[in-house]
Amino acid sequence: MKSITGINITKSYGKDELVTEVLRGINIEVHDGEFLAIMGKSGAGKSTLLYQLSALDKPTSGEIYIEGKNIADFSETELVNFRLFTLGYIFQDYALIPDLSAEENVLLPLLMRGLDWQTAKTKAQTALTSVGLINRDTNLPSQLSGGEQQRVAIARAVAGKPKIIFADEPTANLDSISGHDIIELLHDLHNKGQTIVMVTHESEYVEYCNRIIYLEDGLIVPEKCRLINPLPNYANTYLTTGSTL
Amino acid sequence: MRDLRIGLFLGLRQIQQASLWTTLLIITVILFTFLNLVALSGILIGIVDGALDQVRSEALGDINILPLENETRIKETERLIDELKTYPEIASFSPRYTGLATIEANYKERHSLSDEPNIIAVNITGIDPIAEKETTELENIVGEGSYFDSTENGYILIGKYNIDRYAKQFGDVFNSLDNVYPGDTVRVTVGQESREFIIKGIIDSKADLVSVGVYIPEREFRRMFNRADYNANQIAIRLKPGYDEKVIRDKIRDSSLASLGKINSFTEDIPKFIIDVRKTFDILGFFTGAIGLIVASITIFIVIFINALSRRRQIGILKAIGITRRTIEFAYITQAIFYAIIGSGIGILITYYILLPYFQQNPIDFPFSKASLSISLNGMFLRSIALVTVTVIAGFVPAWMITKQNTLDSILGRK
Numbered sequence: 109m110k111s112i113t114g115i116n117i118t119k120s121y122g123k124d125e126l127v128t129e130v131l132r133g134i135n136i137e138v139h140d141g142e143f144l145a146i147m148g149k150s151g152a153g154k155s156t157l158l159y160q161l162s163a164l165d166k167p168t169s170g171e172i173y174i175e176g177k178n179i180a181d182f183s184e185t186e187l188v189n190f191r192l193f194t195l196g197y198i199f200q201d202y203a204l205i206p207d208l209s210a211e212e213n214v215l216l217p218l219l220m221r222g223l224d225w226q227t228a229k230t231k232a233q234t235a236l237t238s239v240g241l242i243n244r245d246t247n248l249p250s251q252l253s254g255g256e257q258q259r260v261a262i263a264r265a266v267a268g269k270p271k272i273i274f275a276d277e278p279t280a281n282l283d284s285i286s287g288h289d290i291i292e293l294l295h296d297l298h299n300k301g302q303t304i305v306m307v308t309h310e311s312e313y314v315e316y317c318n319r320i321i322y323l324e325d326g327l328i329v330p331e332k333c334r335l336i337n338p339l340p341n342y343a344n345t346y347l348t349t350g351s352t353l
Numbered sequence: 354m355r356d357l358r359i360g361l362f363l364g365l366r367q368i369q370q371a372s373l374w375t376t377l378l379i380i381t382v383i384l385f386t387f388l389n390l391v392a393l394s395g396i397l398i399g400i401v402d403g404a405l406d407q408v409r410s411e412a413l414g415d416i417n418i419l420p421l422e423n424e425t426r427i428k429e430t431e432r433l434i435d436e437l438k439t440y441p442e443i444a445s446f447s448p449r450y451t452g453l454a455t456i457e458a459n460y461k462e463r464h465s466l467s468d469e470p471n472i473i474a475v476n477i478t479g480i481d482p483i484a485e486k487e488t489t490e491l492e493n494i495v496g497e498g499s500y501f502d503s504t505e506n507g508y509i510l511i512g513k514y515n516i517d518r519y520a521k522q523f524g525d526v527f528n529s530l531d532n533v534y535p536g537d538t539v540r541v542t543v544g545q546e547s548r549e550f551i552i553k554g555i556i557d558s559k560a561d562l563v564s565v566g567v568y569i570p571e572r573e574f575r576r577m578f579n580r581a582d583y584n585a586n587q588i589a590i591r592l593k594p595g596y597d598e599k600v601i602r603d604k605i606r607d608s609s610l611a612s613l614g615k616i617n618s619f620t621e622d623i624p625k626f627i628i629d630v631r632k633t634f635d636i637l638g639f640f641t642g643a644i645g646l647i648v649a650s651i652t653i654f655i656v657i658f659i660n661a662l663s664r665r666r667q668i669g670i671l672k673a674i675g676i677t678r679r680t681i682e683f684a685y686i687t688q689a690i691f692y693a694i695i696g697s698g699i700g701i702l703i704t705y706y707i708l709l710p711y712f713q714q715n716p717i718d719f720p721f722s723k724a725s726l727s728i729s730l731n732g733m734f735l736r737s738i739a740l741v742t743v744t745v746i747a748g749f750v751p752a753w754m755i756t757k758q759n760t761l762d763s764i765l766g767r768k
């Protein structure tokens with residue numbers, strides 16, 4: 109089963125002579141339950157690719173299917189709902205809402221999903237427990253360390269049990285110990301079957317992933333892509349490039 | 354519904370975490386707008402209402418009976434008076450008799466006939482001193498001297514505009530008596546007959562109508578004018594508190610008394626121009642209020658806009674994790690409503706517990722009126738509703754402008 113299929117994705121900014129082609133035709137597949145790392149030098153287009161795959165942006169050309177649905181067909185409202193129910197996001201700088209406590213940050217999308225307050229609260233507590241922050245639930249983001257904030261962000265992303273989690277350099281702002289904690293958390297989630305797409309610079313974390321995709325100048329470089337821990341259902345013919353087309 | 358609930362929750366949290374200074378600033382702006390809305394038009398209207406109230410309490414009473422068209426006096430005044438006594442709503446009434454007379458002062462000191470006489474022509478009013486003081490404030494507006502003592506004869510009350518030292522402002526428009534004081538003797542002449550009166554007091558009213566008058570007890574009036582019947586020229590009626598003059602007027606009009614005289618509530622006898630002035634002030638108050646509202650809405654718009662702009666990234670994140678635009682807009686509307694309600698709430702309290710009592714005790718002294726703040730509870734609520742509405746719009750628009758931006762652009766701070 110494929111979680112995400114991207115066909116010939118391009119993304120360019122500007123127009124006429126000033127146009128910058130950031131993604132220049134990417135073919136990619138993400139499998140159900142896969143932990144995929146996107147790597148590459150700064151400016152290679154990693155974040156840009158992640159935004160396209162996670163329905164935060166619209167590609168200039170190409171098609172993207174998430175959970176079998178062409179996201180270009182969605183109206184704005186459908187897209188918001190799709191992100192709410194199906195996708196989870198973890199950003200480099202945590203992106204918590206500063207006015208809300210740790211627990212309320214986790215609670216918010218659950219309420220938005222229509223859960224009643226009590227159920228949402230229970231789920232938020234469970235999620236905070238799973239990231240080891242249950243005794244910090246009333247703290248505001250400003251009263252938490254970077255690592256703790258990122259763990260709240262993870263709790264927020266996973267509390268609603270989304271199909272896919274997207275993470276853009278979730279450890280970049282953290283020291284190596286906190287960074288490891290975060291990767292361990294993602295690894296645990298992955299072991300429970302969570303599909304994760306993560307952009308990262310740090311090669312020490314890639315051992316937790318199933319597969320690495322390497323980007324250079326808006327293109328996948330097949331020679332630099334690697335299979336680390338192949339999923340049991342990877343066919344032998346599965347392209348190590350990640351590009352099946 | 355879900356959007357509303359979560360928006361409310363988000364909005365309240367933002368208020369909680371907002372900087373105290375921003376909160377104070379917005380609330381102060383709304384408070385002053387409210388006061389501007391209330392106080393200015395309230396004082397303008399208060400000037401007119403003060404004048405009207407003076408005319409009511411010092412001259413016309415709540416209901417005023419006048420002769421019918423083409424009549425000079427009210428018919429069958431005695432029967433009418435007997436009937437009025439049967440109305441439980443009427444507290445008191447005062448029949449008045451008027452006629453033309455001249456008043457001359459200082460005639461004893463006038464040595465040569467070529468000296469200009471100190472004389473004026475007036476409309477003189479005969480009153481029952483007791484009935485009058487029960488019906489109007491005449492007793493309380495005697496400046497120099499004092500009111501009639503009901504046991505005495507031969508006294509006169511003169512309105513201040515008949516006295517030179519009070520009437521200077523009018524220049525030569527009409528004559529006035531020079532150098533007369535309470536205790537002086539004046540000669541009142543009606544036709545061929547003259548009588549001497551001692552000035553008992555000088556009436557000092559802000560209602561011109563009262564201050565140009567000259568008053569003597571009705572017994573002496575009737576004698577001088579040779580009036581055999583008791584038919585009055587005017588009857589002022591004061592109602593007991595709590596009765597509406599229009600309702601009682603209609604009740605009297607529906608009775609047989611309507612054939613004897615013209616029964617008017619006091620507003621009907623107020624010159625039309627005063628009513629027009631009141632309308633004009635109403636409009637003026639409305640416009641200054643409207644300008645105040647616009648200024649306030651712009652201020653609130655800017656504050657909320659900057660607030661929302663500084664949270665643009667946050668708004669982007671909210672949208673990214675699946676929070677609807679409507680929810681985010683509600684959060685900002687919640688804030689705006691909160692500020693508006695607190696601001697105008699404080700405004701209502703200040704108006705009700707500080708401004709209104711203060712102006713009641715210290716009315717502003719205008720030449721023609723003692724003005725206090727004239728504002729009804731109704732008017733205040735209307736104004737606060739206007740203010741809340743404007744604030745909501747001023748809160749919604751910036752939120753709408755920022756939530757409609759591209760989610761990713763907001764998060765990355767692009768554009």
Ligand SMILES: Nc1ncnc2c1ncn2[C@@H]1O[C@H](COP(=O)(O)OP(=O)(O)OP(=O)(O)O)[C@@H](O)[C@H]1O
Pocket residue numbers: 121122128130148149150151152153154155156157767
């Ligand atoms: N809005 C934009 N307009 C023009 N160029 C853009 C825009 N956004 C990104 N780019 C360009 O696209 C390229 C890829 O950017 P991207 O953020 O995807 O890189 P990245 O691989 O995530 O780098 P990093 O590791 O530094 O985060 C960069 O050269 C960048 O300058």
Ligand SMILES: [Mg+2]
Pocket residue numbers: 154155156
């Ligand atoms: Mg990046």
